[in-house]
Amino acid sequence: MTKQAEKPIIDPFEAALGVSDVKGRSPWEHAWHRLLKNRAAIYSAYIMAGMLVLVMLGPLVVSWESDFTDWDYTSAAPSLESGHWFGTDAVGRDILVRTLEGGRISLLVGLVATIVSLVIGVTYGAVAGYYGGNTDRIMMRIVDIIYALPFMFFVILLMVVFGRHIVLIFVAIGAVNWLDMARIVRGQTLSLKNMEFIEAARACGVPPWGIIRRHIIPNLLGIVIVYVTLTIPQVILVESFLSFLGLGVQEPMSSWGALVSDGAQDMESAPWTLIAPALFLTVTLYCFNYIGDGLRDALDPKDRL
Amino acid sequence: MSLLAVRNLDVNFDTPDGEVHAVTKLNFSISAGDALGIVGESGSGKTQTMMAVMGLLAENGHASGQALFKGHDLLQMDTAELNHHRGKEIAMIFQDPMTSLNPYLSIEKQMVEVVMHHQGLSKAEARAHALEMLSAVRIPDPERRIRQYPHEYSGGMRQRVMVAMGLVCEPDLLIADEPTTALDVTVQAQICQLMSELRRKSNTAIILITHDLGVVAGLCDKVLVMYAGHPVECGSVEQIYYRPRHPYTKGLLDSVPRLDQPEEKGLHAIPGNPPNLLSLPRGCRFRERCPKAFADCVEAPPMSVDSEGHAYRCFLDEPA
Amino acid sequence: MLRHSLRRLLGLIPTLLMLITVAFFMMRVAPGGPFDSEKSLPPEIEANLNAKYHLDDPLLKQYFHYLGQVAVLDFGPSFQYKDWTVNELIAQGFPVSMTVGVLAMSLAFIVGTLLGIAAALRQNTRIDYSLMGVAMLGISIPNFVIAPILILVLAVYAGWLPAGGWDGGFASMVLPVLTLALPATAYIARLTRGSMIEVLHSNFIRTARAKGLPESVVIRRHALRPVLLPVISFMGPAMAGMISGSVVIERIFSIPGLGSYFVQGALNRDYTLVMGVVILYGVLIILLNFVVDLIYAWLNPKIRYDETS
Numbered sequence: 055m056t057k058q059a060e061k062p063i064i065d066p067f068e069a070a071l072g073v074s075d076v077k078g079r080s081p082w083e084h085a086w087h088r089l090l091k092n093r094a095a096i097y098s099a100y101i102m103a104g105m106l107v108l109v110m111l112g113p114l115v116v117s118w119e120s121d122f123t124d125w126d127y128t129s130a131a132p133s134l135e136s137g138h139w140f141g142t143d144a145v146g147r148d149i150l151v152r153t154l155e156g157g158r159i160s161l162l163v164g165l166v167a168t169i170v171s172l173v174i175g176v177t178y179g180a181v182a183g184y185y186g187g188n189t190d191r192i193m194m195r196i197v198d199i200i201y202a203l204p205f206m207f208f209v210i211l212l213m214v215v216f217g218r219h220i221v222l223i224f225v226a227i228g229a230v231n232w233l234d235m236a237r238i239v240r241g242q243t244l245s246l247k248n249m250e251f252i253e254a255a256r257a258c259g260v261p262p263w264g265i266i267r268r269h270i271i272p273n274l275l276g277i278v279i280v281y282v283t284l285t286i287p288q289v290i291l292v293e294s295f296l297s298f299l300g301l302g303v304q305e306p307m308s309s310w311g312a313l314v315s316d317g318a319q320d321m322e323s324a325p326w327t328l329i330a331p332a333l334f335l336t337v338t339l340y341c342f343n344y345i346g347d348g349l350r351d352a353l354d355p356k357d358r359l
Numbered sequence: 360m361s362l363l364a365v366r367n368l369d370v371n372f373d374t375p376d377g378e379v380h381a382v383t384k385l386n387f388s389i390s391a392g393d394a395l396g397i398v399g400e401s402g403s404g405k406t407q408t409m410m411a412v413m414g415l416l417a418e419n420g421h422a423s424g425q426a427l428f429k430g431h432d433l434l435q436m437d438t439a440e441l442n443h444h445r446g447k448e449i450a451m452i453f454q455d456p457m458t459s460l461n462p463y464l465s466i467e468k469q470m471v472e473v474v475m476h477h478q479g480l481s482k483a484e485a486r487a488h489a490l491e492m493l494s495a496v497r498i499p500d501p502e503r504r505i506r507q508y509p510h511e512y513s514g515g516m517r518q519r520v521m522v523a524m525g526l527v528c529e530p531d532l533l534i535a536d537e538p539t540t541a542l543d544v545t546v547q548a549q550i551c552q553l554m555s556e557l558r559r560k561s562n563t564a565i566i567l568i569t570h571d572l573g574v575v576a577g578l579c580d581k582v583l584v585m586y587a588g589h590p591v592e593c594g595s596v597e598q599i600y601y602r603p604r605h606p607y608t609k610g611l612l613d614s615v616p617r618l619d620q621p622e623e624k625g626l627h628a629i630p631g632n633p634p635n636l637l638s639l640p641r642g643c644r645f646r647e648r649c650p651k652a653f654a655d656c657v658e659a660p661p662m663s664v665d666s667e668g669h670a671y672r673c674f675l676d677e678p679a
Numbered sequence: 680m681l682r683h684s685l686r687r688l689l690g691l692i693p694t695l696l697m698l699i700t701v702a703f704f705m706m707r708v709a710p711g712g713p714f715d716s717e718k719s720l721p722p723e724i725e726a727n728l729n730a731k732y733h734l735d736d737p738l739l740k741q742y743f744h745y746l747g748q749v750a751v752l753d754f755g756p757s758f759q760y761k762d763w764t765v766n767e768l769i770a771q772g773f774p775v776s777m778t779v780g781v782l783a784m785s786l787a788f789i790v791g792t793l794l795g796i797a798a799a800l801r802q803n804t805r806i807d808y809s810l811m812g813v814a815m816l817g818i819s820i821p822n823f824v825i826a827p828i829l830i831l832v833l834a835v836y837a838g839w840l841p842a843g844g845w846d847g848g849f850a851s852m853v854l855p856v857l858t859l860a861l862p863a864t865a866y867i868a869r870l871t872r873g874s875m876i877e878v879l880h881s882n883f884i885r886t887a888r889a890k891g892l893p894e895s896v897v898i899r900r901h902a903l904r905p906v907l908l909p910v911i912s913f914m915g916p917a918m919a920g921m922i923s924g925s926v927v928i929e930r931i932f933s934i935p936g937l938g939s940y941f942v943q944g945a946l947n948r949d950y951t952l953v954m955g956v957v958i959l960y961g962v963l964i965i966l967l968n969f970v971v972d973l974i975y976a977w978l979n980p981k982i983r984y985d986e987t988s
Binding site: 413414415417418438439441442443444445446447450451453455458459460461462463464465468472473476477508510521524 | 802880881882883885886887888889890891892893894896900901904905978979980981
Binding site for chain 1: 375
């Protein structure tokens, strides 16, 4: 945080703060303080940290293997005695381990696909916004056109057409999710590029790419952080949606969406097979959304009163 | 009896950094047909005073004290009661004409609704009344213009509409919050002229909030000077302009550029900044910037009144 | 206004063309064809089939052939459902999907805006916090999680509603419509609340209050229109989201809509069916965005007048 504070950050919140900037806190410090006051966001962050630890280390601790079929307990209800705390599925696999391992995939997809969309979106948006003029017009027209396409259908087509490999899931989801990011980044860049310090850099002969990298991207950081946090749950949702339809990750790998799909089929006889992955998935999405919301309020206090 | 009497008004705001004391212990009154100017730097509490009177404070603001309008305390009223007075007997014009009109409704709708609501007139009667008012503020071709939307008006024209809208119900009191600040100088003069004309015609009392001493001199008979939420001086225009008693008022007057003074005298800015309203200094609030401050000033000076009714908050018993 | 609309309509053509092109080539670059699964087909029959459906022509020729067909709204025969044309399949599935979609959209719009306004008017009270907490949950719970839970509770345990199937009756619509409407309702509620709070702090609302108008009039006459503008803009993306959602909903509730056909078609490489559905939905989204634009312009005098002058 302190390192960021030394940079010449042009941000809307400095102006919006009015009277309270007497103590000379940097915008990032202000944002940090506001974030700490947002209890929903902070609790969500703790829960997510817990979730990460659970998903990473849980499968190592729980004594069952995810593909081990316990024929003594098929479709067994959750119980402490059997050792299957969350019950088992129709072929006797432990729900807890499967849910935790499914979580690894879901979170991994969330992260990787978000990075893909981040790289595409920021680059595209920054370039369009920075060059402006006709370049901008054509680039944004393309975004508009893609916006109008039923993108979920394209993800489904991609999956069907190119097979259901996990890498493809990353790419497919990331490749259709960059539009919002591109729009936002482009808008910010457009307003940034007329600021004096950018003019100064240009006057000093810094090449365009250098200006984008050294000046524009650091100043976009706040808004990008917010949208990254909000993109992660979206991506997780899309992946689980695909897996639910049977188009996502394939056996023996699993994700929360695939587990919910399995669970939904057995839910009348064994509702626990649905509840555990559904709960993990929902809590994750819920927390990410709250964190994103909190970050947005903290970094952009325009509508806070 | 005075038309509006403000007694011991305090306005505070709860903010994440603490309580902001926007107005402290403010007293003033205005009689029917009078014109009072409230002058001060931004942040001196002049606008918030009027917001409190109108019941328009932000959610985190509270007002205490009294604001007696024709003997009834506005601060004690709920919204429904306030609405019997707002718009009908007290009208307010805001600082920024560009955003103070609803961009989604035609001027006609915005003007007619006030008349219909407060005077119970039919739509046609209300419209006729609105047209009359628009002509009075010299909007050309009101028949055509009334059907237009705010974005089709220039800034000065919009402020005229605001004036017309404020006066359409013939209120007893018009509060104008920096009505000319956002406008260029020639338009400023027109709006001021318009207000004083209308005041004479319909005996409407005016409270003019401004930081522009020139505007006050042209329009008002009495002036109240505020500093950091405190009233520091109050008197007639002559008293304030020719015999200021408070060093702050003197400083304000010196900072006005004047054509009749030799250029080398230059402009006198008041050094320093107003105090932080979160933690006000003890004693006189102007102490830290005052060229004449002395030991006594660490105690808060009381409001003194001289034989001519000229009130000032300073220990010094001499013209500033 | 009219000229503006016409110009916008013409602007839709490249989008449409792009949609068809992308869908077409994506389907065709894929390895495998529609008749792969029927392994036992003798080569000459497969060749005949390919010839019948023009699959042996060069790709570009196929593309232009297809464009010509689409131009006269003929999506060709389905590869999978042998005796059906895509047009017939669409004519069957579309009304069902449309019914669910329109009902869900109306529900989301009405309930969402009302809840959002209610929350904004009670900003930072317990009502506001709980409404927004529920709304966040509505955004976070995926369709395919809420649907089984609703089925389990309302259909299996309580027995009030059918668990699935479609007879066009009210009871069979309740669960699918509710499930489909939920995320959009939640999003609209949050959007409306934010928009309302922003508008209520704007200067022209202060003016309206200073005029002594009752708060109800201030909100209805002065605030409602600007509050609804962002909600109106959201209707386009909301529709797209619902179309995606309907794929899952139709599957869970066994509804014979377009979404089911699409998934089946995609899995079976039924090129013509998939293309037909994609194009139809693409057109729908494009047209809806167009209508949304028009409503937006109609609500916003600034746009309305800029165009005529």
